[in-house]
Amino acid sequence: xxxxxxxxxLKTIYNLSSDNTLVVSNQKLADKLSINPASVTEALRKLHxxxxxxxxxxxGTRLTTTGSKLALSIVRxxxxxxxxxxxxxxxxxxxxxxxxxxxxxxxxxKLINKLAEILGNPVYDPHGDPIPDAKGKIQKSNFIKLSExxxxxxYKIMGVTDHSxxxxxxxxxxxxxxxxxxxVKSIEEFDNSIVxxxxxxxxxxxxxxxxxxxxxxx
Amino acid sequence: xxxxxxxxxLKTIYNLSSDNTLVVSNQKLADKLSINPASVTEALRKLHxxxxxxxxxxxGTRLTTTGSKLALSIVRxxxxxxxxxxxxxxxxxxxxxxxxxxxxxxxxxKLINKLAEILGNPVYDPHGDPIPDAKGKIQKSNFIKLSExxxxxxYKIMGVTDHSxxxxxxxxxxxxxxxxxxxVKSIEEFDNSIVxxxxxxxxxxxxxxxxxxxxxxx
DNA sequence: ATTAATTTTTAGGCATACCAAAATTAATAA
DNA sequence: TTATTAATTTTGGTATGCCTAAAAATTAAT
Ligand SMILES: [Mn+2]
Ligand SMILES: [Mn+2]
Ligand SMILES: [Mn+2]
Ligand SMILES: [Mn+2]
Numbered sequence: 001x002x003x004x005x006x007x008x009x010l011k012t013i014y015n016l017s018s019d020n021t022l023v024v025s026n027q028k029l030a031d032k033l034s035i036n037p038a039s040v041t042e043a044l045r046k047l048h049x050x051x052x053x054x055x056x057x058x059x060g061t062r063l064t065t066t067g068s069k070l071a072l073s074i075v076r077x078x079x080x081x082x083x084x085x086x087x088x089x090x091x092x093x094x095x096x097x098x099x100x101x102x103x104x105x106x107x108x109x110k111l112i113n114k115l116a117e118i119l120g121n122p123v124y125d126p127h128g129d130p131i132p133d134a135k136g137k138i139q140k141s142n143f144i145k146l147s148e149x150x151x152x153x154x155y156k157i158m159g160v161t162d163h164s165x166x167x168x169x170x171x172x173x174x175x176x177x178x179x180x181x182x183x184v185k186s187i188e189e190f191d192n193s194i195v196x197x198x199x200x201x202x203x204x205x206x207x208x209x210x211x212x213x214x215x216x217x218x
Numbered sequence: 219x220x221x222x223x224x225x226x227x228l229k230t231i232y233n234l235s236s237d238n239t240l241v242v243s244n245q246k247l248a249d250k251l252s253i254n255p256a257s258v259t260e261a262l263r264k265l266h267x268x269x270x271x272x273x274x275x276x277x278g279t280r281l282t283t284t285g286s287k288l289a290l291s292i293v294r295x296x297x298x299x300x301x302x303x304x305x306x307x308x309x310x311x312x313x314x315x316x317x318x319x320x321x322x323x324x325x326x327x328k329l330i331n332k333l334a335e336i337l338g339n340p341v342y343d344p345h346g347d348p349i350p351d352a353k354g355k356i357q358k359s360n361f362i363k364l365s366e367x368x369x370x371x372x373y374k375i376m377g378v379t380d381h382s383x384x385x386x387x388x389x390x391x392x393x394x395x396x397x398x399x400x401x402v403k404s405i406e407e408f409d410n411s412i413v414x415x416x417x418x419x420x421x422x423x424x425x426x427x428x429x430x431x432x433x434x435x436x
Numbered sequence: 437a438t439t440a441a442t443t444t445t446t447a448g449g450c451a452t453a454c455c456a457a458a459a460t461t462a463a464t465a466a
Numbered sequence: 467t468t469a470t471t472a473a474t475t476t477t478g479g480t481a482t483g484c485c486t487a488a489a490a491a492t493t494a495a496t
Contacts, residue, residue: 459474
């Protein structure tokens with residue numbers, strides 16, 4: 001089985017299992033990888049044989065220790081590259097995900113560790129996602145989603161869970177960048193949209209968008 | 219047909235045709251790509267259909283204008299990455315070829331042009347090979363091989379045609395790096411090996427090695 | 437001009453990675 | 467509990483990209 005394909009499956013299983021706590025369904029994998037469910041079934045059987053995952057028919061899939069290590073190393077490569085592209089090469093946080101999807105498959109530890117070193121071994125990537133260290137150790141945090149925020153409270157934006165250019169450009173427009181301080185002014189009764197105050201301006205955030213913004217209480 | 223495969227064929231055809239002047243044989247392609255000649259025949263038929271090459275059965279292959287442009291852009295990516303790895307990331311000239319073989323397939327013009335800009339739009343890579351500019355224009359030069367050098371003359375090392383770690387480390391050991399000045403002290407009658415003087419030390423160069431060193435008269 | 441060696445092509449196969457349609461299994465609602 | 471819906475798996479196919487062995491064509495040597 002081709003390495004790049006294996007890598008994409010393992011990385012996606014890792015991302016969908018939120019830190020290996022959940023079992024991943026074929027459906028979600030198929031959606032995320034834009035692949036037919038039938039193909040996912042086949043692939044999982046192979047990954048099971050290769051001992052990268054434990055795939056229980058009609059139930060779900062989780063990573064083995066080996067698979068988890070591999071997944072973490074791909075996630076590390078992806079996030080280090082994203083950080084390098086933003087910090088050293090001047091790309092916007094909305095441009096780097098697609099490029100990193102390709103760069104993450106370049107297999108050379110010395111290269112990634114060199115980039116990490118230049119960046120000062122960063123712990124978070126441009127979207128606020130934690131970067132595993134060379135051993136696969138990952139920063140734990142207890143951030144919440146903006147959709148779970150409470151009225152009148154102050155928060156700091158810590159990350160996003162959607163990496164699409166459209167969404168990130170929208171955030172840029174309203175200065176909702178990582179590190180920004182925001183206050184939850186009100187929450188609309190009828191549609192749960194959130195009125196935020198950021199840099200003295202009011203912004204209305206849809207529930208869908210609020211679900212993709214990660215914050216920390218101040 | 220998968221892009222990475224197409225890219226590797228086109229790049230290799232370009233390299234073997236020395237600037238599109240020669241027709242390339244299946245044999246040489248098979249050798250260079252470490253692929254069975256039968257597979258090369260098939261691939262060339264496809265590349266011909268795709269109008270990337272003109273493949274004349276049992277005679278040879280050359281690039282079309284389209285194929286040539288594509289090949290040049292891959293060569294550019296390869297050589298820019300090699301230069302970046304050496305100049306900005308501290309890799310040795312003997313370590314970068316393999317990594318660039320992977321990086322050259324990352325398709326993002328902005329990225330390559332950004333790297334080129336940081337490097338000051340270099341015209342030669344760490345092995346002395348010319349780097350095509352963004353439009354595919356390439357520096358012409360009339361360097362010769364060390365194996366063609368004449369006795370008593372002074373030369374400057376301008377490049378190498380073998381990128382293997384073993385060969386480059388051997389050159390490093392004798393200070394035969396790009397830019398070094400050398401004098402041809404003598405040429406052995408019986409085996410054509412060359413006695414060079416470099417940094418006041420004598421080095422004996424085999425004909426095979428001399429064929430891989432590119433020089434310019436001083 | 438033959439023969440011999442080399443190169444190229446053909447033929448028949450194989451593994452990977454995908455898909456669509458049908459059949460099965462599991463989950464949900466009535 | 468049964469019917470309906472949704473998710474999963476099976477089945478049968480396709481395209482890519484590679485291989486070996488054998489045949490054919492080309493090139494080199496006698
Ligand atoms: Mn990303
Ligand atoms: Mn990211
Ligand atoms: Mn190279
Ligand atoms: Mn080079």
